[in-house]
Amino acid sequence: MIQGPRVAVIGLDCAAAPLVFGDLASEMPNLHKLMSGGLHGELDSITPPITVPAWACSMSGTTPGQLGIYGFRNRKDHSYDGLSIATSESVTEPAVWDLLGRRGGRSVLLGVPPGYPPKPVEGWRVSCFLTPPSAKSYTHPVELAAEIEEELGGEPYLFDIPNFREKGMEFVMQQLFAMTKRRFQVARRLIVDKPWDFFMMVEMGLDRLQHVFWQCWDPGHPKYEPGNPFESAFPEYFRYLDSEIGSLLELIPDDAVTIVMSDHGARRMEGGVCINDWLMREGYLRMSEPLSGVTPIAKAPIDWSRTVAWGDGGYYGRLFLNVRGREPQGVIEPGRYEEVRDELIAKLEAGTGPDGQPLGTRVFKPQEVYPDVRGVAPDLIVYFGDLRWRSVGTVGNPDIFTHENDTGPDGANHDRAGIFVMSGLPGQPTGRVEGLRLIDVGPTIMDLFGIETPEGAVGRSFR
Numbered sequence: 001m002i003q004g005p006r007v008a009v010i011g012l013d014c015a016a017a018p019l020v021f022g023d024l025a026s027e028m029p030n031l032h033k034l035m036s037g038g039l040h041g042e043l044d045s046i047t048p049p050i051t052v053p054a055w056a057c058s059m060s061g062t063t064p065g066q067l068g069i070y071g072f073r074n075r076k077d078h079s080y081d082g083l084s085i086a087t088s089e090s091v092t093e094p095a096v097w098d099l100l101g102r103r104g105g106r107s108v109l110l111g112v113p114p115g116y117p118p119k120p121v122e123g124w125r126v127s128c129f130l131t132p133p134s135a136k137s138y139t140h141p142v143e144l145a146a147e148i149e150e151e152l153g154g155e156p157y158l159f160d161i162p163n164f165r166e167k168g169m170e171f172v173m174q175q176l177f178a179m180t181k182r183r184f185q186v187a188r189r190l191i192v193d194k195p196w197d198f199f200m201m202v203e204m205g206l207d208r209l210q211h212v213f214w215q216c217w218d219p220g221h222p223k224y225e226p227g228n229p230f231e232s233a234f235p236e237y238f239r240y241l242d243s244e245i246g247s248l249l250e251l252i253p254d255d256a257v258t259i260v261m262s263d264h265g266a267r268r269m270e271g272g273v274c275i276n277d278w279l280m281r282e283g284y285l286r287m288s289e290p291l292s293g294v295t296p297i298a299k300a301p302i303d304w305s306r307t308v309a310w311g312d313g314g315y316y317g318r319l320f321l322n323v324r325g326r327e328p329q330g331v332i333e334p335g336r337y338e339e340v341r342d343e344l345i346a347k348l349e350a351g352t353g354p355d356g357q358p359l360g361t362r363v364f365k366p367q368e369v370y371p372d373v374r375g376v377a378p379d380l381i382v383y384f385g386d387l388r389w390r391s392v393g394t395v396g397n398p399d400i401f402t403h404e405n406d407t408g409p410d411g412a413n414h415d416r417a418g419i420f421v422m423s424g425l426p427g428q429p430t431g432r433v434e435g436l437r438l439i440d441v442g443p444t445i446m447d448l449f450g451i452e453t454p455e456g457a458v459g460r461s462f463r
């Protein structure tokens with residue numbers, strides 16, 4: 001038997017507390033109306049604050065270490081074969097819908113990452129933004145796709161904006177509104193048609209908006225130009241998104257608990273740090289032949305017999321050590337592993353920016369961040385400038401610092417402070433609440449359903 005109220009979660013990928021509760025609050029009247037009847041607060045994301053695995057950590061109450069998923073891409077083993085992409089199959093810890101399903105409770109999951117391939121669920125599932133164009137099926141059950149296509153009347157359902165960093169701003173702007181419109185249209189259909197106990201959707205629009213247009217809106221961004229043609233992109237999209245949220249809220253039954261949340265926040269990005277060029281300069285990374293230009297690290301002619309460490313790009317820096325007996329041509333004696341890690345931490349954290357001032361870089365050992373470290377974790381997790389700078393994965397760059405990154409222009413990086421709003425629970429606290437954590441959301445929802453937090457989860461119900 002299912003206890004407790006039905007629960008509906010509207011996930012806004014990358015919704016940042018300083019914007020939603022602050023600078024752009026006036027653009028979100030529907031969300032603020034919901035807040036006025038419930039509780040809200042900053043939601044502290046995971047380390048690192050990345051979409052995959054953040055949503056999975058949230059809904060299973062676990063850390064990335066417990067899932068063995070440290071970002072979109074992970075090492076499969078200790079070979080030099082590069083990184084592989086996480087999928088829905090990578091998550092092995094039970095999430096809210098798994099535990100609910102075992103008790104006969106039914107879920108609607110719309111775009112919750114990682115949601116491809118669309119693993120069976122007790123209920124209905126539409127896969128996520130990682131769905132490849134070649135996907136044969138994107139729903140569970142398979143027939144659900146026909147309902148979506150009928151609902152959209154021939155317009156394609158948009159999982160994401162493919163190659164959004166390269167397509168030009170006009171195109172992204174148009175696709176952004178179309179993607180959000182169609183996702184919420186499908187959400188309204190499913191929330192009305194399906195007999196769900198748990199409903200959850202994730203909209204990617206804010207994430208894409210912020211990565212592409214942050215510099216158009218924020219006068220503090222190094223690339224901001226007053227009067228640029230996209231100066232109003234942020235307020236326009238926030239207001240539009242809020243209107244879609246409002247139309248969905250109207251369809252959620254009065255006796256349901258409603259949650260609006262994000263997986264992480266965002267902040268302006270100052271630029272990129274070329275982690276591998278830095279490692280070369282410091283003598284940790286060596287090539288067997290001169291580089292002929294800017295080269296992805298996976299294609300670089302690395303001389304493994306003389307390489308101590310290499311790095312990868314992304315919103316945060318991943319640093320890997322070449323350890324004897326662990327990597328095929330490891331050079332660091334296992335007994336010196338901690339010494340080398342500590343030396344790299346000290347050098348990275350002492351690093352200065354292009355202006356000669358301390359960059360404020362923070363470096364973490366996975367073993368100090370997670371209670372359990374499974375799979376193949378990076379040896380070090382690097383927040384350049386405390387996430388004001390991203391990590392660039394190529395090597396052979398003319399400088400350690402760049403304002404162009406390896407995956408196209410980007411105005412924002414991820415940050416810790418996401419959002420959480422909950423309304424509809426009788427007797428719940430109201431107003432602003434401190435200390436909310438992403439990994440506690442799943443256990444809180446489980447608690448609402450009368451389900452005990454599974455063994456191994458570290459999140460706790462904050463009810």
Ligand SMILES: [Zn+2]
Nearest residue numbers: 013014051263
């Ligand atoms: Zn995200």
